[in-house]
Amino acid sequence: MPIAIEPQSFNPSEAQAQFEASLVKGSYGASANFIGTMRDFNEGDDVVAMELEHYPGMTEKELHAIINDAKSRWDIIDALIVHRVGKIDTGEPIVLTVVCSAHRAAAFDACRFLMEALKSRAPFWKKETLSDGSQRWVEKNTPG
């Protein structure tokens, strides 16, 4: 599963283990990952819950395209992107990116590329619920 859109809470280490089990043991020496987790603050406000919307069909297509771009730019063995959608609670994982490669530079570079690319290209939108019950759409992503 090089990509997954998860409507329920997921376990990043299980997802990563399942992904790495699909690779040949001993073939890679480096594995870099990134996990984005729901914080309880944003822009100075307390955030108690979040809802993540996506564009079914286009989102998957973009995530596959991002992985293919990473593979064409770096010498990597494979990459994984998992992204939550739906209602998310504080502390739950939102996104996981993993890259496995023979050497560490490619893993670090490609993992970071996956995150920056998905934050600019993959159609997901966050709506926050604040502690006073009000809701707001997040207007833009923070620079990476």
Add this chain to the structure above:
Amino acid sequence: MPIAIEPQSFNPSEAQAQFEASLVKGSYGASANFIGTMRDFNEGDDVVAMELEHYPGMTEKELHAIINDAKSRWDIIDALIVHRVGKIDTGEPIVLTVVCSAHRAAAFDACRFLMEALKSRAPFWKKETLSDGSQRWVEKNTPG
């Protein structure tokens, strides 16, 4: 446990979960990790086993110093370094670095820094056993 020297095979996701359990849930939005795994090849040769030597006392001291350097350079919440020593089989993890922070740039930068710093400063030495039974000390690390 911000650092650990492991004489036996360890599970990176368990180590990371234990580390993150020590942090306040919801306080961090970003977590970057790197796992170095024993490959079955190096410098064009088949490698069947490896032995990792360290300098007890100095190694731990350097790993702590590296984490403190990362904390002084980036706005991170905490960092973890776990490193294997002793006899290692193909496919087993050698090193795990994890950084948790509020924002992703610091997590990516600091995680990479930990790896580069430990590869140049923390006293560990690898001795490889090749498929023909011969042994050799690895003479230098690959650039990152």
Add this chain to the structure above:
Amino acid sequence: MVSRTLGTRMPIKVKFFASLREQMSNPATEVDSNAVKTVADVWEKATPKPMPPHVLCSVNLEHAEPSQAVNDGDEVAFFPPITGG
């Protein structure tokens, strides 16, 4: 021209996402492909609201500019800046 009048014409599907979807009152979900040439035309036919700045567009699940041409049966979507990850 012959094929446009003789063939079976499919409408253009229109989708809005996230804050844009919430701001619309009953936007069209389809527009007649005969009445539009570009992505921007699709917006104008679908809603009386002016297109806000920074709106992103797609045609058939690919990112697109407002000036991009559209054809029979295309799926055109409009959405605010991306905030995933």
Add this chain to the structure above:
Amino acid sequence: MVSRTLGTRMPIKVKFFASLREQMSNPATEVDSNAVKTVADVWEKATPKPMPPHVLCSVNLEHAEPSQAVNDGDEVAFFPPITGG
């Protein structure tokens, strides 16, 4: 000078690691602190082998240069380039 002769003097501990340790035959594990001033002196007292290029040194668990001064009771170590991670 008085304190050097009157006080209880501790030898300097010497350690070699990895390939360096294997290349040595019976290197000294201690040297008399009176006979050495620097890390490089410790090497010379500990083994007749010349110090290879690229050897790394430490004093009391901190990285050090061969020119660094050593004192009573210090722990001095010599090792090849680091290859962990």
